[in-house]
Amino acid sequence: MTAQKRSGQNASLGAHYAIHLPAPDDFAFWRERARGLIQCDVPPDRVSWIEPGGTGDLFAEGPSRGDKRLPPPPADAPPVRASQRFLTVARSAALHSDPARFGLLYRLLWRLQRNLRIMEDKADPEVRRIEELAKSVRRDAHKMHAFVRFREVTEEDGTPHFVAWFEPDHHIVRAEAAFFMRRFANMRWSILTPRGSVHWDAETMREGPPARREDAPGGDPVEVLWRSYYASTFNPARLKVGAMLSEMPKKYWKNLPEADLIPQLIAGAQAREAVMVRAGAREERVRPTTLAEVAKGAANCRDCPIADCGTRAVTGEGPEGARLMIIGEQPGDQEDMAGRMFVGPAGQLLDQHLTRAGIDRSAAYVTNAVKHFKFTWKGKHRLHQSPGAKEIDTCRWWLEAERAIVQPRIVLALGASAARGMLGRTVSVSKARGTPIMLDDGAELWVTVHPSYLLRLDGEAQAQQAALFAADLEAVRERLAELAG
Amino acid sequence: MAQQTLRQKLEILADAAKYDASCASSGTAKKNSLGGKGVGSTEGMGICHAYAPDGRCISLLKILLTNHCIFDCHYCINRKSSNVPRARFTPQEVVDLTLNFYRRNYIEGLFLSSGIVRSANHTMEQLVEVARILREEHDFRGYIHLKTIPEADAEVIHQAGLYADRVSINVELPTRAGLTRLAPDKDESQIEGAMGRTKARIIQAKDERKRFRHAPRFAPAGQSTQMIVGADGSNDTAIIGKASRLYGSFGLRRVYYSAFSPIPDASAVLPLKRPPLLREHRLYQSDWLMRFYGFAPGEVADVTEANGNLPLDIDPKLAWALKFRASFPVDVNRAAKEQLLRVPGLGTTAVARIIAARRHRTLRLDDVARLTASIAKVRPFICALDWRPTLLTDRADLRRLLAPKSEQLELF
Known part of the structure; x- marks a missing residue:
């Protein structure tokens, strides 16, 4: 074979070459030497590659072998060829910390001369190995882009200087300096690592010797904000420690200012979620199916602060299966004492209007949007306080259960709170009154004012509003008759 | 109330923003700070600068401008009727935070959203103002993702696209009925209208770039959206169908799925058990099957179980293989x-x-x-x-x- 013949001519048979690399990441040097070796037809097992400080191959140790000079390549030697893919992969793989990498690269380059497409054969163990090396270098570079954390110091001339300490796994510092230059082109920065350091002063890049952690600044005031952000953006309801660890392994933690928060965040997460779930606790609850269950449940309900005022729950009254359901706001002082619906002044006014409109209250199911009385003490008197949106929404659990049991055809909501209790959103009574709103089960919601509103007015305004109220009740009675007919 | 410190505001407004799943910083136009005055570069690949114990990456400073809101969406922690503490950043404070974090290599850029204050337009203008200061006054060339508010004027949304790498509008819930029930102030046709307009602008800007080298870029990283999983009764079939419609009609880069998670001070309208996080994961897997593996939406829907949801114990691709x-x-x-x-x-x-x-x-x-x-x-x-x-x-x-x-x- 011609290759073997040439090897006999150019490189002395059995000679062993040791190549000393000037720097562990000097791909250009390797490339030039490898080109010469291939042209002289030196097979891979006759070459060892030695990094600075490294011993390289066992067989190359003797000075007699190691210093053998490479003969000049013959004039008729064919050009050395390599695929684009090989070059790309080799450039990355050369930065790996594996001492065997240059030997592997040379073996592949040697094989490439016989089969230019060898890099496509991903099932080949050597191709696979070089791809693995390149991949772990790329990953290391990516993690460097991500996990370098600068700390600001002020130089003597008053300019800010951003300094970072980073510990890469591979010889990537010089290669990756360009990334930081493109990103922070107008900033003065330094990255210190145990494998060497790089400095950028907004104009030129300078390389420096390996550094120690103590050479980098110990802190930065902005880190307090960053740590707060890190802790706040974490959602304790979805703990996935494994996913975090696979992307941010513990070996990086010591140089990340936020990492020492992780153990306490994990420890606190389950407790925080439990609190949230308990606060919104009804997710595990079964919806009551009888009015007695509603009454019992509401009496024991402590989902909102109103229930802790020492009052009793006043639940609805009226026949199950009533065609009309009337919803007020919440029990007042007298209702709370009596434990019954609409017995106070507003209730009496409602009764008068219902009678006048021809609606039989005893045939309707009457209840409140909120089951407990909310008040503040004013001297000896308990002064009514409107329930908040949150409290109404909390109490919807019971109201919806009542509606599901009674299944009325028409729901009459007295006032905005009652309407919110049905709809889950706030509507304007003046806009919503007069036309029914369809509920999801086909029932109609009619909205009007609360009778207590009429009590607070006087004179002409009262007469006017009373007439509107009466008209609303009249419309409901007509609609009831229509539905019945 | 005592004046809040910057740190307290950051805590409140980062907490308020964390339920938005999107954190991608990838797929935008390449740019760097060489020859400029400021900092920043985007090189195609997104970078995750940290990971929280919830497994999510932290790539962008994800905050709200304010969590005051006039809307009352039940699944949202910032709704009007919620009792969470409220805070508000000035645009300048957000700019300073972003730059301070960016210079220390904590983040790839900013993801800014906001509760609706005063009006949709006013809020949107404030968001755009932050992006404007970053881009014009500080020559910031990092990544900016702006949440756009569909109710705002088309002109303001257009401005947002000129400054931002990515814009997004959340569809929130997969069905119109769900949206009406849980987000009474939002409207599906308005959301989809705004998405359609954004799509048209992105296509137009791409076309202009081909003809004129200096034509302005418009949201070079495209638009995305988010759907909440498990807050209404929609099953996976409905969600997958909606997602594929969205990809098809609006050319979205990503549809994010966010498993509804218990929020402090939850609304009582949500009588829910937390959906398993695995359900979200399965939806992402089906999303990938449609985008990269040549599965049609109908084929993914074929493997759903009787309740219309994807099986939780095995991934959808394995389920499909076992069925066919x-x-x-x-x-x-x-x-x-x-x-x-x-x-x-x-x-x-x-x-x-x-x-x-x-x-x-x-x-x-x-x-x-x-x-x-x-x-x-x-x-x-x-x-x-x-x-x-x-x-x-x-x-x-x-x-x-x-x-x-x-x-x-x-x-x-």
């Missing part, structure tokens, strides 16, 4: 790329490797094992030179053999 066993085994030495992509356990990378390698050799099972992550999962569905799964593919208990052994434990 007639399509297997696939011969790794002969099959077309589309067929190989259907094999459970073979990803796009492994398929590309197989296709490249089989030009050089007839693949044996050992060769395939070197090209994939796990041969055990692949084995029942392929033929190789020395391998033919004669009985395995037809075994009735194949699902049990292949399903992962351990179960996700629920918190209690």
Whole structure:
């Protein structure tokens, strides 16, 4: 074979070459030497590659072998060829910390001369190995882009200087300096690592010797904000420690200012979620199916602060299966004492209007949007306080259960709170009154004012509003008759 | 109330923003700070600068300008009727935070959203103002993602797209009924109208860039959206259908799925059990199947269980393979790329490797094992030179053999 013949001519048979690399990441040097070796037809097992400080191959140790000079390549030697893919992969793989990498690269380059497409054969163990090396270098570079954390110091001339300490796994510092230059082109920065350091002063890049952690600044005031952000953006309801660890392994933690928060965040997460779930606790609850269950449940309900005022729950009254359901706001002082619906002044006014409109209250199911009385003490008197949106929404659990049991055809909501209790959103009574709103089960919601509103007015305004109220009740009675007919 | 410190505001407004799943900083135009005055670069690949214990990456400073809101959406922690503490940043404070974090290499950029204050337009103008200061006054060339408010004027939204790399509008819930019930102030047609306009602008700007080198870019990283999973009764079939419609009609880069998670001070309208996080994961897997593996939405829907949801114990691709066993085994030495992509356990990378390698050799099972992550999962569905799964593919208990052994434990 011609290759073997040439090897006999150019490189002395059995000679062993040791190549000393000037720097562990000097791909250009390797490339030039490898080109010469291939042209002289030196097979891979006759070459060892030695990094600075490294011993390289066992067989190359003797000075007699190691210093053998490479003969000049013959004039008729064919050009050395390599695929684009090989070059790309080799450039990355050369930065790996594996001492065997240059030997592997040379073996592949040697094989490439016989089969230019060898890099496509991903099932080949050597191709696979070089791809693995390149991949772990790329990953290391990516993690460097991500996990370098600068700390600001002020130089003597008053300019800010951003300094970072980073510990890469591979010889990537010089290669990756360009990334930081493109990103922070107008900033003065330094990255210190145990494998060497790089400095950028907004104009030129300078390389420096390996550094120690103590050479980098110990802190930065902005880190307090960053740590707060890190802790706040974490959602304790979805703990996935494994996913975090696979992307941010513990070996990086010591140089990340936020990492020492992780153990306490994990420890606190389950407790925080439990609190949230308990606060919104009804997710595990079964919806009551009888009015007695509603009454019992509401009496024991402590989902909102109103229930802790020492009052009793006043639940609805009226026949199950009533065609009309009337919803007020919440029990007042007298209702709370009596434990019954609409017995106070507003209730009496409602009764008068219902009678006048021809609606039989005893045939309707009457209840409140909120089951407990909310008040503040004013001297000896308990002064009514409107329930908040949150409290109404909390109490919807019971109201919806009542509606599901009674299944009325028409729901009459007295006032905005009652309407919110049905709809889950706030509507304007003046806009919503007069036309029914369809509920999801086909029932109609009619909205009007609360009778207590009429009590607070006087004179002409009262007469006017009373007439509107009466008209609303009249419309409901007509609609009831229509539905019945 | 005492004046809030910057740190307190940051805590409140980062907490308020964290339920938005999107954190991508990838896929935008390449730019760097050489020759400029400021900092920043985007080089195509997104970078995750930290990971929180919830497994989510932290790539952007994700905050709200304010969590005051005049809307009352029940699934949202910032709704009007919620009792959370409120705070508000000035645009300048957000700018300073972003730059301070960016210079220390904590973040890739800013993801800014906001509660609605005063009006949709006013809020949107404030968001755009932050982006304007960053881009124009500080020559910031990092990544900016702006949440746009569909109710705002088209002109303001257009401004947002000129400054931002990515804009997004959340569709929130997969069905119109769900949106009406849980987000009474939002309107599906308004949301989709705004998405349609944004799509038109993106296409127009791309076209202009082809003709004129200095035509302004408009949201070079495209638009995305988010759907909340498990807040209404919608099943996975509905969600997948909605997602594929959104990809089709609006050219979205991503649809994010966010499993509804218990929020402090939750609204009582949500009578819910927390959906398992795995459900979100399965939806993402089905999303990938549609985008990269040539599955039609109908094919993904084929594997849903009786309740319309994807199986939780096995991934949708395996479920599809188990259901349509007639399509297997696939011969790794002969099959077309589309067929190989259907094999459970073979990803796009492994398929590309197989296709490249089989030009050089007839693949044996050992060769395939070197090209994939796990041969055990692949084995029942392929033929190789020395391998033919004669009985395995037809075994009735194949699902049990292949399903992962351990179960996700629920918190209690």
